[in-house]
Amino acid sequence: MSQNYRSAGSPDNDETVILLDNVSKQYTNGAPAVNHVTLSVREGEFVFITGETGSGKSTLLKIMIHELVPTEGTVRVLGYDLNRIRHGKIAKFRRNLGIVFQDFRLLKDRDVYENVAFAQRIIQVPGNQIRRNVLNALDMVSLSDKYKRKVTQLSGGEQQRVALARALVNKPFILLADEPTGNLDADTAWEIMQLIERVNREFGTTVVVVTHDRGIVSRMHKRVIEMKQGEIIRDEGSTPAETYDDFEDDLFEYQDVDSDGYDYED
Amino acid sequence: MRISSLLHTVGQGFRLLFRNKSYSLASIGTISACLFLFGMFYSVLTNFQHIVRTAEEGVSVTVFFKHGVTEEQIDQIRIAVEEREEVAQVNYVSAEDAWASFSEEYLGEYAEGFTENPLEDSANLEIYLSDISKQSELVSYLESLEEVRMVNRSELTANTLSGANRLIGYASVAIIGILLLVAVFLISNTIATGIQSHKDEINIMKYIGATDLYVRGPYVFEGLLLGFLGSLIPLVVTYFVYNKAVEIITSRYYMLTQLMKFLPVEEIFTTLIPISVILGVGIGFVGSILTIRKHLHV
Known part of the structure; x- marks a missing residue:
């Protein structure tokens, strides 16, 4: 793996990259999905958000990527105030994130290479760099020999690795995964988690994984935030949380990816 | 807009057009029918106005x-x-x-x-x-x-001429108005189908950080293309139909040609070409914008 993921322009270590302050989310049916949650994630951390179905863990992740707006509380991610972010800035904000889903969400009519290159084209990486970046990303997930295959010809584990390569090819600051092993058997799930752990360890990418798989969580020995009925009932292995005021004082913004172009650092 | 964005918009726009072939053809066909009728009405109206003007000179x-x-x-x-x-x-x-x-x-x-x-x-x-x-x-x-x-x-002549002129004008506007609405509706359906079939792709784009322009641009361009193509076909058809109609009238109804002189096709097309293209592209633009607002939330 020759890529230098997010070294230039990255925040200094120990900086808080995600901060949720007293965040609540109430759906229109009235039931609170998230209830007064406060948490912070530091740069380079690996965090599991776990809990039973309906505990609010996926809602929390959706709030972090600004797919949902909280009904109460403050959300700051990578220096962006998500309560006040302008619509036109959302794309720019999301270019700093890599997102992986349980159902992979691959483009079924395209091959492995095209699925990964798709992410590069969206942020308008110059054509001559796309091939190199895509092959590097596929190499990282050990799929470079299958780049011409249609994704429908791959196993579930391989498809999730393609999704991971797509999430990583744009070199995100934060990798967010929503039940990434939910559709996989135990061995394949473990392989995927090892891969995500390697990305965190080798490139310092901050990782937030939402899962209900207690087996994986206990084997990984990472920070675990457990939720129940929309509230955090356990936060183990965390570094001391920064306050929201401290976070504001940092005044950093992770904006090396331009809103309408790609400022690529090799 | 960057050149790469422009190329993406144009390329994807063409791809969308060919991916929904049957819907695209239906849309182009409706716009063509609408603009063909417009062309015909316009030709008749322009000729009639010409006749009225000539008659006015004699009244x-x-x-x-x-x-x-x-x-x-x-x-x-x-x-x-x-x-x-x-x-x-x-x-x-x-x-x-x-x-x-x-x-x-x-x-x-x-x-x-x-x-x-x-x-x-x-x-x-x-x-x-x-x-x-x-x-x-x-x-x-x-x-x-x-x-x-x-x-x-000669009040009878005067009233008849100006009355007929107005009637043709109103009828043209009403029929063309209805057809324009049908065309906008069909374009809107075509684009909505395209959006539906690319729902997953659009969803992924959103998470990766695609701008509004990047996601929506191809659909707007598809609408413009449908409108543009829909305006070219009737122009070609109108050209031949007009010439043929004048030829038939001139040869079969000699008496009529003594009373009226038809305008040359070039004179009619000087105005008809820009109006048709603007109408076609306008229909495409309105249709795509309405659909995007309704179906495409980035």
């Missing part, structure tokens, strides 16, 4: 004066009439001119037998109108003048 009001009215008085009336807005031209025909014209047309050599001018009181003003719909107004004015003995007019 005149003739004013005769009472016995004893002097040439100076008639000249003053002429000046007053010429100043009126609806009047294009006023010709003074003296009693001598009237007799000369009459005798030449109807009497020939027998006219020599007349020693006095039998049309002594026939000095008149021939008034040509620029707007025949105002003929009655002018006639009322003329009849109110003390010196005027009689006013000859």
Whole structure:
């Protein structure tokens, strides 16, 4: 793996990259999905958000990527105030994130290479760099020999690795995964988690994984935030949380990816 | 917009057009039908207006004066009439001119037998109108003048021509309006189908950080393309149909050609081409924007 993921322009270590302050989310049916949650994630951390179905863990992740707006509380991610972010800035904000889903969400009519290159084209990486970046990303997930295959010809584990390569090819600051092993058997799930752990360890990418798989969580020995009925009932292995005021004082913004172009650092 | 964004928009726009072939063809077909009818109505209307204009040039009001009215008085009336807005031209025909014209047309050599001018009181003003719909107004004015003995007019022709002109205009606007709505609806459906079939792709784009322009651009371009292509086909068809129609009318209805002169196709197309293209592209743009607002939330 020759890529230098997010070294230039990255925040200094120990900086808080995600901060949720007293965040609540109430759906229109009235039931609170998230209830007064406060948490912070530091740069380079690996965090599991776990809990039973309906505990609010996926809602929390959706709030972090600004797919949902909280009904109460403050959300700051990578220096962006998500309560006040302008619509036109959302794309720019999301270019700093890599997102992986349980159902992979691959483009079924395209091959492995095209699925990964798709992410590069969206942020308008110059054509001559796309091939190199895509092959590097596929190499990282050990799929470079299958780049011409249609994704429908791959196993579930391989498809999730393609999704991971797509999430990583744009070199995100934060990798967010929503039940990434939910559709996989135990061995394949473990392989995927090892891969995500390697990305965190080798490139310092901050990782937030939402899962209900207690087996994986206990084997990984990472920070675990457990939720129940929309509230955090356990936060183990965390570094001391920064306050929201401290976070504001940092005044950093992770904006090396331009809103309408790609400022690529090799 | 960056060149790469522009290339993406154009490339994807073409791809979308070919991916939903049947819907694209239906949309292009409807726009074509709509603009073909527009072209036909426009051609008929323009020709009719041309005929009306030609007829207007020939429609005149003739004013005769009472016995004893002097040439100076008639000249003053002429000046007053010429100043009126609806009047294009006023010709003074003296009693001598009237007799000369009459005798030449109807009497020939027998006219020599007349020693006095039998049309002594026939000095008149021939008034040509620029707007025949105002003929009655002018006639009322003329009849109110003390010196005027009689006013000859051709109100029936004037009213028929201007009435038919208006009717064709209203009918064209109504039919074209309905067809335009149908075309916008069909384009909107085509684009909505495209958006539905790319829902997953659009969803992924959103998470990766695609801008609004990147996601929406191809669909707007698809709409513009549908509209543009839909406007070209009827122009070509109208060109041939118009020429053929004129040829048939000219050869089969010789009498008709004595009454009216058809405009050359080039004269009609000078205006029809830009109007059709603007209408087509406009329909495509409106259709795509409406659909994107409804179905594509980035």
